[in-house]
Amino acid sequence: MSAAPFIEAASPHVMNTYGRVPIALSHGQGCRVWDVNGKQYLDALGGIAVNTLGHNHPQLVPALQDQLSKLIHTSNYYHIPNQEVLAKKLVELSGMSNVFFCSTGLEANEAALKLARKFGHDKGIERPEIVVYEKAFHGRSIATLSATGNPKIQAGFGPLVEGFIRVPLNNMDSLRAATLNNPNVVAVFFEAIQGEGGVHAMHLDYLQAVRQLCDERDWLLMIDEVQCGMGRTGKWFAHQWAGITPDVMPLAKGLGSGVPIGAVVAGPKAANIFQVGNHGTTFGGNPLAMRAGVETIRIMEEEGLLANAAQVGAHLAGALAQALKTELAAGSVKEIRGQGLMLGVELAKPCAALVGQCASNGLLISVTADSVIRLVPPLILSRAEADEIVGILCPLIKKHIAEQA
Ligand SMILES: *Cc1c(COP(=O)(O)O)cnc(C)c1O
Numbered sequence: 001m002s003a004a005p006f007i008e009a010a011s012p013h014v015m016n017t018y019g020r021v022p023i024a025l026s027h028g029q030g031c032r033v034w035d036v037n038g039k040q041y042l043d044a045l046g047g048i049a050v051n052t053l054g055h056n057h058p059q060l061v062p063a064l065q066d067q068l069s070k071l072i073h074t075s076n077y078y079h080i081p082n083q084e085v086l087a088k089k090l091v092e093l094s095g096m097s098n099v100f101f102c103s104t105g106l107e108a109n110e111a112a113l114k115l116a117r118k119f120g121h122d123k124g125i126e127r128p129e130i131v132v133y134e135k136a137f138h139g140r141s142i143a144t145l146s147a148t149g150n151p152k153i154q155a156g157f158g159p160l161v162e163g164f165i166r167v168p169l170n171n172m173d174s175l176r177a178a179t180l181n182n183p184n185v186v187a188v189f190f191e192a193i194q195g196e197g198g199v200h201a202m203h204l205d206y207l208q209a210v211r212q213l214c215d216e217r218d219w220l221l222m223i224d225e226v227q228c229g230m231g232r233t234g235k236w237f238a239h240q241w242a243g244i245t246p247d248v249m250p251l252a253k254g255l256g257s258g259v260p261i262g263a264v265v266a267g268p269k270a271a272n273i274f275q276v277g278n279h280g281t282t283f284g285g286n287p288l289a290m291r292a293g294v295e296t297i298r299i300m301e302e303e304g305l306l307a308n309a310a311q312v313g314a315h316l317a318g319a320l321a322q323a324l325k326t327e328l329a330a331g332s333v334k335e336i337r338g339q340g341l342m343l344g345v346e347l348a349k350p351c352a353a354l355v356g357q358c359a360s361n362g363l364l365i366s367v368t369a370d371s372v373i374r375l376v377p378p379l380i381l382s383r384a385e386a387d388e389i390v391g392i393l394c395p396l397i398k399k400h401i402a403e404q405a
Contacts, residue, residue, distance in 0.1 A: 021359050028055025031378050031385050033364070044377045044389050045364045049195065049227050049342070052254040052296055052305070054378035059299050060257055060292070067291040074287060076280065082290035089297055090265050093236045095245050097271035100264045101285030105226035106139025108250030108262035111279060112222050113143050115248055115266065116187035117163070118273050119220055128186040130222075131179060132164045135197030135369070136190060138224055147189065149197070169194075170206045175213070187220035187248070188213075192238035195227035195376075198369030199337055199344025207242035214247070220270055222248040226262075230254035231300055231379055233340035234310025241339070254379075259292035305379040313340035316375070316386040320345060323394035332401045341381060345373040347397070349404050354396060363392040373397070 023035045031054050033041050043051070053060050074080060087099035100111055113130065120128030132138075136149040145153050146161035154160060165185070167174045179185045188210055194200040202210075214221040223246040228238040232254060235241055239249075247269045252262035262284070266273070283289075300306070320336050320343070327333035334346040350370045358365050366374045375389065 021356055023359060030054045030056075031381055039362070041359065041362050041364050042385060042388055042392070043364045044375045044393075045366050046254075046376055046378045047258060048366065049232060049253045049376035050258055051378050052230060052257040053299055054380045057257070057299065057380075060295050063291060063295040064259070064288070067288050071287040073283070075282065076285060080285055080287055080290060082287060082294050083285045086263075086290050086293045086297075089294070090251070090263060093297075094249060094265050096249065096265045096267040098266055100266075100274065100279065101290070102262040102264070102281050103260045103283045103289065104139075104262045105224075105250065105252035106141045106144045107281065107284070108226060108252050108264045109138045109144045109147070109224060110141055111264040112189065112224075112248045112250050113147065114279060115264070115270050115273050116189070116220050116222060118278065119270065120184070120186035122273065123186075123218075125184055125186060127163065127184050129163050129165055129182065129184045130186060131175065131188040131219075132166055133190045133194075134166060134168050135194055135200060136224075137194065137196035138189075138191075169200060170203050172206065172209050172213075175210065179217075185217065185219055187222050189222040189224065191224045191226075191228060193228040193233065193338065193342060195342070195374070196368050198346065198372040199342065199374060201238075201337070201339065204242040207239055207244055211242075211244040211246075220247040222246060222250075224250050226250055226252045227376070228342055230296075231306045231309055231340075232342045232376065233338075234306055234313065236306065238339070238342075255296065256289055256292035257296040259289050261289040261293055263293075300379070303380070308381070309340040309379045312381050312383055312386050313338075313343065315383050316341070316381075316389065317343055319387060319390045320394065323390050324397065327398065327401060332405075333397070338375075341375070341377055341379055343375040344368075345375075345393075345397070347371045347373070347401070349401075351397075351400055354393075354400055357396050357400070358393060361392050361396060363389060365393065 025033045026036045031043050033043050090099050116130050117128045132147045134149045138144040138147045143161045165178050167178045223239050225237050229251050247267045249265040255261050324333045332348050334348055336345050338344050352367045355367050368374045
């Protein structure tokens, strides 16, 4: 069978914002997808940590079909009953207070940044500053790319938004030094486990120490759980491994299992900052997205997907370490890290070529931060499928390393 022509050449009418793998996917079932030519792939990327329930889930799809035939969109001029249902659920799962719904991760982060600034203004701080981190990724709007710690993402888009102070990960001395005698600091903002930056976790003792510092200084602790949240690490939210609760928590990606949805969850310190007229969105919180969020969480609970993410994730990490033990000892594989079904395999050298090689061999992955293979599959992944990932990926890693030597 020949490839459909539209994937042979660059699309002339779609902006050239992605270096695309030369395949077009047609349909999926569970953790598998098929391209337009009928070739099958195991999906270890899950639409970048989005497809929590995999593809064509037997309970999610009929629920969405039901919703489509009732209401897709109304507007926030009216009450949307499932907003209250989903918000109540997120409040229960997080131990926080209330929720604003939007449609994407960057919007959730944008709302968090606005909350932090208004928190400052309400206290009489006219030029609020927010602590952000090296290698962070918070999105592609002007404010969120300014908070992002990656010069490649910022290049060409200056002037950047001001009011950010940047510090390295997991270093309390740096955080204290960078904020010393600065009365304008209002918040500390980071991902519990950085995704795009290369799967780098904040240590549990660091999370606890930052929580304490934020309490002492009356700063907001804002944790971007857009990628690492919603069960991916084996707890609802990755920061819960440290036994802490943030004041502000942006969510998106996996929350709707593929339907665009974002949310910013606020604790008591941030719950009443926004008043009528302070923030809004046309699409955010619409009936289709809310149904997707409600059903995603309900199905996750019913199928025990947190435990599955933890167990299958640990199995996958162990199997990768076993298959790559020679390379780990030799240093050509630097580290296998992450938690649950958010794993990174860092090679000593750039490895973006592995994305296409894996696709040719029936496996979808991504490479981030040049040399980190990122695995963020659906949370329904089975042990057998985890073994299959290892069986395809590790020989290709070995071949790639041998060719570079
Ligand atoms: C993906 C991501 C975002 C941006 O989400 P979009 O939906 O692409 O705007 C923000 N923060 C983190 C941690 C992410 O992984």
